[in-house]
Amino acid sequence: MASRLSDLIQYRGLFQMMFVLGIGGSFLPGFHMSVISYSSMHIKRFINKTWLERHGFPLHQETITLLWSLIVSIYFVGGLLGSLCSGYLSEKYGKKKCLLGNNMLLIVAALHVGFSRTVQSFEMILIGRFLYGISAGICLNVHSQYLGEISPKKYRGFANTTAMLFLTLGKVSGQIVGLRELLGTESLWSVLLSICGIAAFFQLVFLPFFPESPSYLFVQKEDTEGCLKAMKQLWGHGDYKVEIDDMRKEKAAMKSTKTMSVLELVKEPSLRWQLYILIALMMSFQLCGLNAIYFYAFEVFRTARLDEDIIPYFPIGIGICELFSVILCSSIIDRFGRRTLLWGGYGVMAGFLAFLVTALSLQNQFSWMAYCSVILIFLFIISFGIGPAGASLSIVAEIFNQSARSSAFVIYGTIGWTGLIIIGMTFPFAVEALGPFCFLIFMAVLVISGIFFYLFLPETKGKSIVEIAKEFSTIHFGKKLLLTVGKKPTEEHTFCTKL
Numbered sequence: 001m002a003s004r005l006s007d008l009i010q011y012r013g014l015f016q017m018m019f020v021l022g023i024g025g026s027f028l029p030g031f032h033m034s035v036i037s038y039s040s041m042h043i044k045r046f047i048n049k050t051w052l053e054r055h056g057f058p059l060h061q062e063t064i065t066l067l068w069s070l071i072v073s074i075y076f077v078g079g080l081l082g083s084l085c086s087g088y089l090s091e092k093y094g095k096k097k098c099l100l101g102n103n104m105l106l107i108v109a110a111l112h113v114g115f116s117r118t119v120q121s122f123e124m125i126l127i128g129r130f131l132y133g134i135s136a137g138i139c140l141n142v143h144s145q146y147l148g149e150i151s152p153k154k155y156r157g158f159a160n161t162t163a164m165l166f167l168t169l170g171k172v173s174g175q176i177v178g179l180r181e182l183l184g185t186e187s188l189w190s191v192l193l194s195i196c197g198i199a200a201f202f203q204l205v206f207l208p209f210f211p212e213s214p215s216y217l218f219v220q221k222e223d224t225e226g227c228l229k230a231m232k233q234l235w236g237h238g239d240y241k242v243e244i245d246d247m248r249k250e251k252a253a254m255k256s257t258k259t260m261s262v263l264e265l266v267k268e269p270s271l272r273w274q275l276y277i278l279i280a281l282m283m284s285f286q287l288c289g290l291n292a293i294y295f296y297a298f299e300v301f302r303t304a305r306l307d308e309d310i311i312p313y314f315p316i317g318i319g320i321c322e323l324f325s326v327i328l329c330s331s332i333i334d335r336f337g338r339r340t341l342l343w344g345g346y347g348v349m350a351g352f353l354a355f356l357v358t359a360l361s362l363q364n365q366f367s368w369m370a371y372c373s374v375i376l377i378f379l380f381i382i383s384f385g386i387g388p389a390g391a392s393l394s395i396v397a398e399i400f401n402q403s404a405r406s407s408a409f410v411i412y413g414t415i416g417w418t419g420l421i422i423i424g425m426t427f428p429f430a431v432e433a434l435g436p437f438c439f440l441i442f443m444a445v446l447v448i449s450g451i452f453f454y455l456f457l458p459e460t461k462g463k464s465i466v467e468i469a470k471e472f473s474t475i476h477f478g479k480k481l482l483l484t485v486g487k488k489p490t491e492e493h494t495f496c497t498k499l
Helices: 002-010 012-023 027-038 040-055 061-114 123-150 153-177 189-194 196-209 214-220 224-235 241-253 262-267 269-286 290-303 311-336 338-362 369-399 402-456 465-473 479-487
Strands: none
Touching (some): 012 123, 012 224, 027 061, 027 189, 027 196, 061 189, 061 214, 061 402, 123 153, 123 214, 123 369, 214 224, 224 241, 262 269, 262 402, 290 311, 290 369, 311 369, 338 369, 338 402, 369 465
């Protein structure tokens, strides 16, 4: 207890910076994702009313639905664009200036959405949502990188999980303030969609008091003095010779201190396995079934004959479960490691999905099965939050060196936003065709992903970038391994990393 208290005092600058980064970072995309559904009915009416006042006749229902779907989907298009730009912007201006510029973009977006009702322009909602999307694409990538670079080894896992923690906190906050008792009303929906501008303003005011990341200053700016000053501000006074040596080794191992482009990263043989892990992480994250669970939750709650008036509050309960499970993940990730939480979490989630498919299939025969389904949904969300939710971002931030990290997050974000667009377009058809058996697809993805990460993902806990790179260099696969085995049959070779 005394040790934790002393760490809290010594690293107070780091914890303060994590809070400032979170409120103006991943908190906002999480908030955007949840509040839009609470405004859907009001925005549709607003579109029709605006059109009627302009042209003297109402819109067809199909046209209203089309405009509404455009308002929803344009956010993901903006997110994809922002993610593609994030690597260039963070390299040219640094992560701190990049986030400050992003805050100004967010405030402009909030003003567009906030005044759309006053000036009777649904086009301003479209513009605002597009700008929100660009901002989300930038801040999710830059925020995650920034966290990994400002934290020492002992708190690196905890720091990285705070990005997911604030994302979940944003979702829960949006669900709460979006209730009809608060801001989810006919007269306040525009305030609901623009209130996140306050959080952006908060970061814009306080982030300038914090430094750029130490590794960025040392490796790319070659500013040793600035790096030491940043360490002392964030980590307190101490001897940081070991950390400086690790950065010096990382810099020496890099072919160039210049940031690699996405194409250079894809072509780089020494980072091939890291790239495979990154793609597998994002694909499994998108296809783990979380979106399906949220989609199916309302149907399960109704089947359980829960009161219709309280059903809208259950998503808040699901969100709170996810939030507390991510908090738990942040407290244990530096003890159990990223790899264990990832493959173990996917295994547990696959088991809960198997039980959920069984419960959903039998709920028409046994009425009590519906209540089992409700419990399984909450258990699935909890296992997701404790395992993959926090571990995935931490792994991506740790397996790439300073020159490749920005481009790696561009690829990570691009796959993520593209996946959201594709899943949003195809998932309703899968549900309609397969019903609850659509979860079998996600279960297969979870099992395959868990096995893959168990075999090929090295543990990154407490290791420097150079040590992690050496772990990846021990992976042999395909032709190279076969040739080696052919030359030295007496030597022992493995298909996985040393664990």
